[in-house]
Amino acid sequence: MSLRNRLKRQLRDKQFRHAYADEHLNLSIGTQIKAIREKQGMTQATLAEKIGTKQTGISRIESANYSRWSIAVLRRLAEAFDLRLQVSFEEFGTLWKEVDDFSRESLERREFKEDPEFEESANASPLMAAGPSNGVPVDALLSHIATASAADLRFPTEQRRQQSLDDYPLPQRRPVGAAGAASRREAYA
Numbered sequence: 001m002s003l004r005n006r007l008k009r010q011l012r013d014k015q016f017r018h019a020y021a022d023e024h025l026n027l028s029i030g031t032q033i034k035a036i037r038e039k040q041g042m043t044q045a046t047l048a049e050k051i052g053t054k055q056t057g058i059s060r061i062e063s064a065n066y067s068r069w070s071i072a073v074l075r076r077l078a079e080a081f082d083l084r085l086q087v088s089f090e091e092f093g094t095l096w097k098e099v100d101d102f103s104r105e106s107l108e109r110r111e112f113k114e115d116p117e118f119e120e121s122a123n124a125s126p127l128m129a130a131g132p133s134n135g136v137p138v139d140a141l142l143s144h145i146a147t148a149s150a151a152d153l154r155f156p157t158e159q160r161r162q163q164s165l166d167d168y169p170l171p172q173r174r175p176v177g178a179a180g181a182a183s184r185r186e187a188y189a
Contacts, residue, residue, distance in 0.1 A: 004096065017092055024099065027064040029074075032107040034062040036081050039108050050080035082111040 011017040037047050037058075044058040051073070060066055061073070071087065078085035112118065 011092060011095075021092065021095060022067065023064075024095065026067050026069075028098070028102070028107070029069060030062045030064050030066055031104070032109075033058075033077060035104050035107045036083070036109055037062075040081065040111060047077075047080060051076040081109070082113070083109050 007020075011020065037044070042050075043055075044062070045055040048055045048058045061069075071085075074085050074087075110116075
């Protein structure tokens with residue numbers, strides 16, 4: 001029986017599949033942090049200084065055994081790397097590709113200044129390279145952007161996402177401390 005088939009059979013057990021996914025997640029995050037840090041030529045001490053921690057903290061989070069991730073720390077790391085953070089829920093069926101593709105190269109990311117989407121070149125998108133040479137009048141484009149509202153500039157998927165977010169009102173923030181305790185007592189009185 002192949003390794004993939006054996007693993008597929010084992011993943012039918014809920015406890016096993018969640019433990020396996022957690023271990024893969026921890027390995028992926030720690031390894032990606034180290035791969036990006038090294039690609040950008042940073043030491044652990046330099047990265048630690050950028051996110052406001054100690055070198056030993058970076059050493060700990062780069063370990064495959066670390067599992068106490070917080071979104072706040074991951075956001076600080078993303079900013080230090082000049083990258084964006086994406087967190088998503090995935091189906092277990094996508095785990096195969098992640099495991100098969102797991103390599104240092106698959107985990108490395110270019111920082112913003114090296115992102116080809118933002119390079120000034122002949123290969124830039126029409127909006128990024130507006131001008132007479134590509135048929136997009138610069139003045140018309142700038143005029144549209146200057147007068148457009150944020151809603152006018154949203155892409156259709158962003159409009160749908162905003163509509164779905166509008167369907168779910170945010171919870172009211174309650175005061176903290178003594179004022180918060182008093183307001184909670186009043187609410188339950």
